[in-house]
Amino acid sequence: MSVKQFRLARAANIRFPLIAFHRIFAPIQFFTQNGYMAQAKYKTHLGMNDILPGEVEKWQALEQLIRTEAKKFNLEEIRTPVMEQTELIVRGVGQLTDIVSKEIFSFSRGDDNYVLRPECTAPVARAFVEHHLEQRGGTQKLFYIGPMFRAERPQKGRLRQFHQFGVEIMGSDDPVADVECISFMMHVYNKLGITNTTLKINSIGDPESRDSYKKALVDYFKPNRDKLSELSRKRLEKNPLRILDSKEEEDQPFIEKAPLIDDYLNDASAEHFNRVKTYLDELKIHYEVDPHLVRGLDYYTRTAFELISPDLGSQDALAGGGRYDLLVEEVGGPQTPAIGFAAGMERLLIACDELGIELAGPKQVDVYIVTLGEAARTWALKTLPRLRTKNLSATMDYMGRSMKAQMKDANRENARFAIIVGDNELREGRFTFRDMEASEESALTLDEILERF
Ligand code: AMP
Numbered sequence: 532m533s534v535k536q537f538r539l540a541r542a543a544n545i546r547f548p549l550i551a552f553h554r555i556f557a558p559i560q561f562f563t564q565n566g567y568m569a570q571a572k573y574k575t576h577l578g579m580n581d582i583l584p585g586e587v588e589k590w591q592a593l594e595q596l597i598r599t600e601a602k603k604f605n606l607e608e609i610r611t612p613v614m615e616q617t618e619l620i621v622r623g624v625g626q627l628t629d630i631v632s633k634e635i636f637s638f639s640r641g642d643d644n645y646v647l648r649p650e651c652t653a654p655v656a657r658a659f660v661e662h663h664l665e666q667r668g669g670t671q672k673l674f675y676i677g678p679m680f681r682a683e684r685p686q687k688g689r690l691r692q693f694h695q696f697g698v699e700i701m702g703s704d705d706p707v708a709d710v711e712c713i714s715f716m717m718h719v720y721n722k723l724g725i726t727n728t729t730l731k732i733n734s735i736g737d738p739e740s741r742d743s744y745k746k747a748l749v750d751y752f753k754p755n756r757d758k759l760s761e762l763s764r765k766r767l768e769k770n771p772l773r774i775l776d777s778k779e780e781e782d783q784p785f786i787e788k789a790p791l792i793d794d795y796l797n798d799a800s801a802e803h804f805n806r807v808k809t810y811l812d813e814l815k816i817h818y819e820v821d822p823h824l825v826r827g828l829d830y831y832t833r834t835a836f837e838l839i840s841p842d843l844g845s846q847d848a849l850a851g852g853g854r855y856d857l858l859v860e861e862v863g864g865p866q867t868p869a870i871g872f873a874a875g876m877e878r879l880l881i882a883c884d885e886l887g888i889e890l891a892g893p894k895q896v897d898v899y900i901v902t903l904g905e906a907a908r909t910w911a912l913k914t915l916p917r918l919r920t921k922n923l924s925a926t927m928d929y930m931g932r933s934m935k936a937q938m939k940d941a942n943r944e945n946a947r948f949a950i951i952v953g954d955n956e957l958r959e960g961r962f963t964f965r966d967m968e969a970s971e972e973s974a975l976t977l978d979e980i981l982e983r984f
Contacts, residue, residue, distance in 0.1 A: 576691065576692075577685055577691060578683070578685030578689075578690045578691030578692065579690065579691050579692040580690065580692070584894075585894070588894070589880060589883075589890040589891050590880075591891070592890040592891045593723075593876060593879065593880065593890055594676055594696075596723070596890075597674070597719060598676075600715070600718060600719055600722060601674045601698075601715070604672070604711065604714075604715045605672055606672045606673065606674040606698060607672060607673055607674070608674055608675065609655060609658060609673045609674070610677065611651065611655060611657070611658050611675070612654075613647055613648055613677070613680070614645045614646070614648070615646060615648050615653070616644065616645060617635075617637055617644040617645060617646050618644075619654070619657050619862060620635065620648065620649065620653055622653070622861055622862060623652065623653025623657070623858060623862055624649060624650060624653055625770075630649045630650070630681060631649075634649060634681040634682045634683055635647075635649060635681075636680050636691075646680075647680035648679055648680065649680060649681045650679055650695070650873060651675050651677065651695060651697055651699075652699060652855065652858070652871055652873070653858070653862065655675065655699045655701075655871075656701075656855075656858050656862050656864070656869075657862055659671065659859060660862055660863055660864030660865075664701070665701075665702060665864075665867060669702065670700060670701065670702040670703040670708065672698075673701065674696065674697065674699075675695075675696065675699075676694070676695075676696040676876075677694065677695070678692050678694050679692070679693055679694070679695050680692050686845075686846070687844065687881070688843055688844065688846030688875070688877060688878045688881055690877060693875060693876070693877050694875075694877060695873045695874060695875060695876060696719075696873075696874050697852075697871060697873035697874060698712055698715055698852075698871050698872055699870075699871035700712055700869060700870050700871060701867055701868075701869040702868070703869075703870075704803075704854075704856060704868035706807045706834075707810065708870050709807045709810075709834045709854065710811060710814065710816075712870050712871065713730070713732075713811065713816065713872070714814060714816065716838060716850055716852070716872050716874060717730065717816055717838075719874070720849065720879070723888055723890075725840065725842075725849075725879070725882050725883065725886065727840065727841060727842060728839060728840050728849065729838070730816065730818040730819070730838055730839075731818065731819050731820075731821040731824050731837045731838075731839065732807070732808075732811075732818045732819070732820055732821070732824070732834065732835070732836045733792070733820060733821050733822060733824040733834075733835045734793075734796060734800055734801075734807075734834055734835070735772070735825050735831060735832065735835055735853075736795065736796045736800040736832070737799060737800045737832055737833060737856075738832070738857070740792070740796045740797045740800045741772070741832075743795045744772070744790070744792050745770075745771050747795060748772065748774070748775075748789060748790060749767065749771050751789055751790055752767055752771060752774060752785060752789070753767070755785055758781060758785070759774070759781065759782055760777060760779035760781050760782050762777065763777050763779065772825050774786065774789075775823050775825045776825060786823070792822060800833055804833065807834055808820075818836075824836070830855050830857035830858040830861045831854065831855050832854045832855065832856040832857060832868075833853075833854040833856070834853055834854045834870060835852075835853035835854075836851065836852055836853060837850070838850040838874075840878075840882050842881075842882050842886060843878055843881060843882060846878065848875070848878070849875060849879060849882065850873065850874035850875065851872060852870070852871050852873060853870065853871075853872075854869070854870045855870070856868040856869065894944070895924075895944075895946075895947060896924045896926050896945065896946050896947070897923040897925060897947050897948065897984075898923055898924070898925040898926075898946065898947070898948050898949070898950060899925075899926055899927065899937075899941035899944060899946035899949045899950075900914060900915065900925070900926075900927040900950045900952065901927075901934055901938060901941060901949050901951045901952070902927060902928065902937070902952055902953070903934050903951075903952070903953035903954070904953055904954050906954060906957055907952045907954065907956070907957060908927070908931075910952060912927070914950070914977065915927065917977075917981065918981075921981060921984045926946075934951070941967065942967070947966075947967060947968065948964065948965060948966055948967060949965040949967055950962050950964055950965075950980060951963035951965060960976055960977075961974040961975060961976055962974070962975060962977065962980065964979075964983075
């Protein structure tokens, strides 16, 4: 078939039959090309997902949005390795947390023990200390995006490899830092259109307030020690605050009536919390104070917050964060007040799906060059770079297929334009330039085609 005959056939509009043909016969083609659809021999680890083309565009759009918005908040990106020394994570996340006690992926190499990072605050604190980031002067306003690993029981919104974006603002104990941090978090969700959320906040005080609160909790829980869950009994000895985090049923009646931190905040902590609330009010960021919201580790201080979405089902936490004024010292650095949050990206994408928020449009290629004959293929190969220097996405057939099959492929690729070329076109220096959307064609020189863009 010559290009001319092909164009006539196109003009008679065999576009829709072609698509239908493709849909009907694609599975059969697959069957004949591959024999049968074999079960994959190798699979990803449970709860660790491949992000495939079609899905990955959403991730790219989300990452781009986070980076663009972070810039507006003067946040700088930091990237740390996925592997850290076990001791850093044990110190930084806490021996008694579920994460460290049950969910760590660990391995050793030589005499050293490593884990796949379950979160990024301790790694960022490590990087801050290791590279003396305080010497850059001022407050370090950092953000990160990346995979985290926890050996949890997978379910919707709970994975073993999941992704977080997060912020760590290091070197300021001013409530303005707390509020900028929360504000950035809210800004990202609002920008995406995820507005049906609840921001919960609390203050867990400074070490002095916490000491008196801990004492009050021990006095309160001790008489009922035997009725508490095993984990809570352990925590009663080591870190009674974390009993308030317990999900165990038998602990709930006791947790409900437990003393509240509010009554134990000293003046400095109460003043800090009031200023955080006042600034949030000024910014019209709506919040609920939740006195049971605690972060049980000793280096967590003052502000704690969590963002919840009713659109997520049982795994309803979108993001969580707080102050950790003592963590940098805990991992061997200078006294450095800091605040941060971490947000689950899979859960954010689930919320987008539930709300019908489209992060990325359908796949599209700007130009598909359809060729007939070897000379045309060579011309196409040489023309692709010229189109790409115009910032166009451009492609051609890699399989030596018929023109009909190439047109089908151009449709499948959602090509905006096709350039159709055979021996006659090469001789005349004019090519069929097809607007795939309008189904219009014209004969143009390559310069004329390039000028169109
Ligand atoms: P965390 O580091 O536990 O405070 O978690 C911060 C956020 O990360 C949560 O609010 C979730 O959105 C997300 N997240 C935590 N664990 C997982 C997980 N196993 N799978 C998916 N997302 C998670």
